[in-house]
Amino acid sequence: MSAGLLVRLHQDAPIPLAATFACAPGEMLALVGPSGSGKSTILRTIAGLYRPRNGAVSVEGDVWFESEAGVWLPAHRRRAGLVFQSYALFPHLTALDNVTAALGHLPRGERRARAGQLLELVHLAGLEGRRPAELSGGQQQRVAVARALGREPKVLLLDEPFSAVDKATRQKLYRELAAMRQRLSMPVVLVTHDLDEALMLADRLSLLHHGRTLQDGPPLQVIERPATLEAARLVGQRNLFDATVLEHQAPPGFTLLRWCGRVLEAERNPLYPVGASVSWMIPSSHLVLHRRDRPSRGEHENPVPGIITECLPLGESTSCALTVDGGADLSLAFSVPSHVAARNRLAPGERATVSLLASGIHLMPPDDTCPPVG
Amino acid sequence: MDWTALRLSLQLGSFTVLLLLPVGIWAGRRLAYRDFRGKGVVEALVALPLVLPPTVFGYYLLVGFGAASPIGQVWHSLFGRPLVFTFEGLLVASVIFNLPFAIQPMQRGFEAIPREVREAAACCGMSPWQALRRIELPLAWPGILTAMVLGFAHTLGEFGIVLMVGGSIPGETRTIAIAIYDRVQAFDDLAAAQMSALLLAISLVTIALTYGLSRRVGRRLG
Numbered sequence: 001m002s003a004g005l006l007v008r009l010h011q012d013a014p015i016p017l018a019a020t021f022a023c024a025p026g027e028m029l030a031l032v033g034p035s036g037s038g039k040s041t042i043l044r045t046i047a048g049l050y051r052p053r054n055g056a057v058s059v060e061g062d063v064w065f066e067s068e069a070g071v072w073l074p075a076h077r078r079r080a081g082l083v084f085q086s087y088a089l090f091p092h093l094t095a096l097d098n099v100t101a102a103l104g105h106l107p108r109g110e111r112r113a114r115a116g117q118l119l120e121l122v123h124l125a126g127l128e129g130r131r132p133a134e135l136s137g138g139q140q141q142r143v144a145v146a147r148a149l150g151r152e153p154k155v156l157l158l159d160e161p162f163s164a165v166d167k168a169t170r171q172k173l174y175r176e177l178a179a180m181r182q183r184l185s186m187p188v189v190l191v192t193h194d195l196d197e198a199l200m201l202a203d204r205l206s207l208l209h210h211g212r213t214l215q216d217g218p219p220l221q222v223i224e225r226p227a228t229l230e231a232a233r234l235v236g237q238r239n240l241f242d243a244t245v246l247e248h249q250a251p252p253g254f255t256l257l258r259w260c261g262r263v264l265e266a267e268r269n270p271l272y273p274v275g276a277s278v279s280w281m282i283p284s285s286h287l288v289l290h291r292r293d294r295p296s297r298g299e300h301e302n303p304v305p306g307i308i309t310e311c312l313p314l315g316e317s318t319s320c321a322l323t324v325d326g327g328a329d330l331s332l333a334f335s336v337p338s339h340v341a342a343r344n345r346l347a348p349g350e351r352a353t354v355s356l357l358a359s360g361i362h363l364m365p366p367d368d369t370c371p372p373v374g
Numbered sequence: 375m376d377w378t379a380l381r382l383s384l385q386l387g388s389f390t391v392l393l394l395l396p397v398g399i400w401a402g403r404r405l406a407y408r409d410f411r412g413k414g415v416v417e418a419l420v421a422l423p424l425v426l427p428p429t430v431f432g433y434y435l436l437v438g439f440g441a442a443s444p445i446g447q448v449w450h451s452l453f454g455r456p457l458v459f460t461f462e463g464l465l466v467a468s469v470i471f472n473l474p475f476a477i478q479p480m481q482r483g484f485e486a487i488p489r490e491v492r493e494a495a496a497c498c499g500m501s502p503w504q505a506l507r508r509i510e511l512p513l514a515w516p517g518i519l520t521a522m523v524l525g526f527a528h529t530l531g532e533f534g535i536v537l538m539v540g541g542s543i544p545g546e547t548r549t550i551a552i553a554i555y556d557r558v559q560a561f562d563d564l565a566a567a568q569m570s571a572l573l574l575a576i577s578l579v580t581i582a583l584t585y586g587l588s589r590r591v592g593r594r595l596g
Contacts, residue, residue: 049493075496076505082497088490092512101508102498151499 005155005187007046009055015041017052017211023155023187023204025060030190030202030219034234038211039191040085043157046189047082048075059154059187081148082157085164087140089132095119095143096128102150118146123176138169142176149184156188162197174200195223195235207231224283225362232281232364238333239282242366245272254358260327264302266361279364286360287334290353292344302356304332311346313338322352332356375568378545379553386461386549387529390468391522394476397469398521402480403510407492420478423471432538435467439539464540464547468529475524483517484510516588523584527577 004024009017019042023029031039044050046057048064051072057065059080064073081102089098099115106114119128122142132140141161148156162170178201181188192198198205198219205219207226214231215222226232232240243259254265255272257280264280272278290303309331310321318341324330332354336346346352405417423431439457440446449457457463487510495505511518533551540547542556550569557566 047493047497049496075493076499076501079499080497082494084490084494086488086490088488088494090491090494090509090513101495101500104499104504147494147498151497 003060006058009045009052011053015211019213021206021213021216023189025187026185028188028190028202030192030198030205031208032192032195032198032205033208037208039208040159043159043191047080047157048073048078079151079154080157081151081153083144083148083161085160087144089140089143091132094129094131095124098143099146099150102147118150122146137165138173153186155186158190160191207234209234229279229364237281241280243278243280245274245276245278247274260324260330265358267359269363272363277366279366281362282356282360284334286357288355289336301358303353304356305353308346308348308350308352311348320346322354375565376553379548379550383530383550386464386468387526389465390472390529391526393469394472394525398476398480401477403484405481406484421474424474428534429538431471432535435539439463458539459541459547461546464536467535467539471535472525472528475528476521479517479521483514487513519587520584523580527580530573
């Protein structure tokens with residue numbers, strides 16, 4: 001039996017599920033996917049609120065669910081702390097009583113003192129007597145967190161806990177959660193559709209689509225090194241292209257690709273044989289715009305000239321698209337600080353050149369075939 | 375003023391409400407939370423007493439509870455008394471015809487509790503029984519109170535079914551509504567007026583009580 005949380009779920013209907021993941025004690029795992037990807041269903045399964053046909057859920061060796069053995073512990077017998085998206089506070093109870101409600105495992109005399117400590121932990125000292133309707137969204141979320149922790153849960157489950165508060169409050173709650181995490185020793189599972197949130201808070205990211213685990217790994221790796229085209233699209237990568245492998249140089253050299261009539265230097269990846277068709281992507285952060293007045297760092301790496309076809313100022317940054325010379329419908333998306341766009345007179349119809357940094361070029365199997373195993 | 379009839383009516387109303395409380399909570403909660411095959415049929419059957427003419431309903435109860443019926447015979451062998459034309463028979467009939475008045479407001483009351491709030495109770499470690507006592511009943515309280523008041527007031531005023539199933543036996547089945555009719559038949563206008571005024575007053579008080587209390591509960595929950 002392994003420590004931490006182990007989840008393995010499988011069913012075809014009514015909600016398709018094919019998810020397998022683990023979460024170590026003290027680790028925060030983000031379940032990320034678009035709406036309807038089954039991430040909330042998976043969280044509800046861990047909490048005991050949804051029972052899929054096949055699978056198993058165990059925490060620190062305690063089996064909560066195992067379809068083969070017919071094991072199913074109801075929610076109230078699982079030590080799982082769940083923070084609901086809507087917080088689901090008890091509207092007729094004060095903040096203190098909401099937390100006390102989760103302390104049934106403690107002797108009666110100790111409950112109120114413990115609830116007070118928990119409210120202090122989430123910075124709500126002084127608001128113990130307020131009912132949920134008298135608290136702001138951020139304060140309600142904190143009560144929900146305190147209540148979830150009150151059970152001394154073996155696993156903490158957070159279901160889009162930041163979606164119902166304004167941006168300023170959200171930033172504050174991120175910092176509070178990050179600080180609190182250092183004191184938490186149980187596995188934490190965060191459901192979110194926000195990749196930035198996962199990147200900021202989570203140690204690991206599990207990417208879900210239609211109930212299926214597509215990829216599991218450190219957040220930055222999943223986002224910048226997706227295993228498949230499908231995963232790349234889900235994490236919002238826009239620069240996705242096809243190419244042919246030309247050559248693998250001797251280490252520490254490059255893998256050379258033929259793309260759009262030119263040769264690209266990419267990070268060495270001998271898993272794909274010479275002559276193979278591959279898909280490749282580059283995060284827009286690895287595209288460097290050449291300045292008009294003087295050369296900048298990295299200009300010698302994969303320079304690609306073209307015509308600016310889109311230039312949309314979005315506040316502090318400007319989103320641009322460059323149609324590549326010789327590739328009628330090949331377009332590179334990147335974004336630059338708005339002042340850089342202005343200084344370089346970026347506008348639709350203007351010529352520009354960008355460099356594709358070799359370290360950002362990531363190879364994937366063509367179309368949606370399985371990735372090669374390294 | 376027929377004090378015996380008034381006492382009998384109050385007794386009938388109280389016992390009816392006491393019996394309806396667990397039945398209504400059980401059925402209302404089930405209808406509110408669960409989807410099952412034939413739920414629509416069950417809901418329609420529960421609502422049937424609302425549209426069925428009381429005399430028709432009373433007639434079927436009379437036939438169903440009569441000494442010749444299986445139910446009447448079982449009852450007689452158990453308690454040594456017939457079911458029709460007795461207080462017990464009246465009570466059973468009263469519980470049945472009050473089912474929609476009890477179940478529907480309670481169902482609405484339980485439906486108003488968000489599913490996540492019920493789930494949160496389970497995630498807090500509360501057993502279903504603890505969740506019912508500490509979370510669901512306090513939140514569904516306005517619906518439950520409305521159901522009880524409606525059931526009580528409705529029992530005081532029911533006429534057709536009471537007459538069919540119970541007849542008009544003083545101290546046994548003659549309720550205040552029957553007594554009013556009886557006094558009017560006997561040209562005792564004063565007694566009829568007094569009893570009617572009393573029923574009117576009781577109705578006004580119960581309605582005021584329900585509205586006032588449910589508004590206070592609503593404000594408390596914000």
